[in-house]
Amino acid sequence: MSLPRLLFSRRARLAFNIASVALALGVGALTARHFVRSGWPLSHANVAGVLAAGGLFLTAYALKAWGWQRLFRRGARPNAFALAAAGGAASVTGIALPGRCDDVVRVAVVRRYPGHRCGVGSVCLSLVVLGFVEAAALAPFASVAAGVSAPSNLVRAALSLVALGGIVAAALILAAPRLAGTRRVLRYRGGRWFNDRTTAPGDAVKAWAFVSASWVVRCAAVIILLDALALHTSVPLALGFLCATAAAAALPIAPGGAVAQLGAGAGFLVATGTRTSDAVAFSVAAQTLIVLAGAVVVAIAAAAPLARRARLRY
Numbered sequence: 001m002s003l004p005r006l007l008f009s010r011r012a013r014l015a016f017n018i019a020s021v022a023l024a025l026g027v028g029a030l031t032a033r034h035f036v037r038s039g040w041p042l043s044h045a046n047v048a049g050v051l052a053a054g055g056l057f058l059t060a061y062a063l064k065a066w067g068w069q070r071l072f073r074r075g076a077r078p079n080a081f082a083l084a085a086a087g088g089a090a091s092v093t094g095i096a097l098p099g100r101c102d103d104v105v106r107v108a109v110v111r112r113y114p115g116h117r118c119g120v121g122s123v124c125l126s127l128v129v130l131g132f133v134e135a136a137a138l139a140p141f142a143s144v145a146a147g148v149s150a151p152s153n154l155v156r157a158a159l160s161l162v163a164l165g166g167i168v169a170a171a172l173i174l175a176a177p178r179l180a181g182t183r184r185v186l187r188y189r190g191g192r193w194f195n196d197r198t199t200a201p202g203d204a205v206k207a208w209a210f211v212s213a214s215w216v217v218r219c220a221a222v223i224i225l226l227d228a229l230a231l232h233t234s235v236p237l238a239l240g241f242l243c244a245t246a247a248a249a250a251l252p253i254a255p256g257g258a259v260a261q262l263g264a265g266a267g268f269l270v271a272t273g274t275r276t277s278d279a280v281a282f283s284v285a286a287q288t289l290i291v292l293a294g295a296v297v298v299a300i301a302a303a304a305p306l307a308r309r310a311r312l313r314y
Contacts, residue, residue, distance in 0.1 A: 046230075050289070052224050053221040053224045056217050056224065057289055060293075066210045067211040070206045073196070083110065086105070086109040114305045122197055132169035132170075134211055137214075138163075138166050139162070139165075139166025142159045142163035142243045144236070149237055151271045173201075177199070221289075226282065229282055231274065248263065262280075262287050
């Protein structure tokens, strides 16, 4: 059996799922053990630092939503509140849902949010392109982290792979309009549909700028949270933590998106010499703030149409 066929075989998927469940159970058991011994990780944190980090995570949602908005056709772009709500809802449901199921949540929220209605195909295509844009935006961070914060050659190779993937994603985004406009593609109905919805290079660059700003804000939030929890504070450590959690979020199947990110972030911190209990506590605290910020975004987005109706009524 060839290697590609073996990797995508039923046995390989089953083995991957079993390994993912085992990893999730291990992280959960380690987290529960830590809570029993040391208590909730934010109970002894600097309150001002935690609030500042939470505010930055909230800002990151807005920046990503503006970037995502640029990936739709002009005149057919959803409300930014809809896209922000979709991102927030996906982070909240990611606690329990398997990895990539959060995309189903995003599509459902964008489709049902009041205002401009987008087709399922358009939303799904924008999510695929958004994934490429995020990978391209993460490439510089992964490159720096591989050079200055990788604790081992294995971690350096993984971060370098993330950076290489971002470069390839950027090339695909920029080449997509030209490829979609070729005669061979336009010959088919699906190709014409894809060509009509392909993101222009200018809009792709704007989306990249917004998403890159979102990653910068998240990095600042992680640095502030490291300081609030009295851990070693450094930019390279924050970059490595972000890249590890982002790579875990890209897994096609996992028992829980947030759980996978929690385990990846904690694993990176442990590899850099952080005590296991402190690494788990920080990773839990960071994921908690991200989920809480997502819940706040959903609440704000849900209140926006109601406030608009109230103004029109009175």
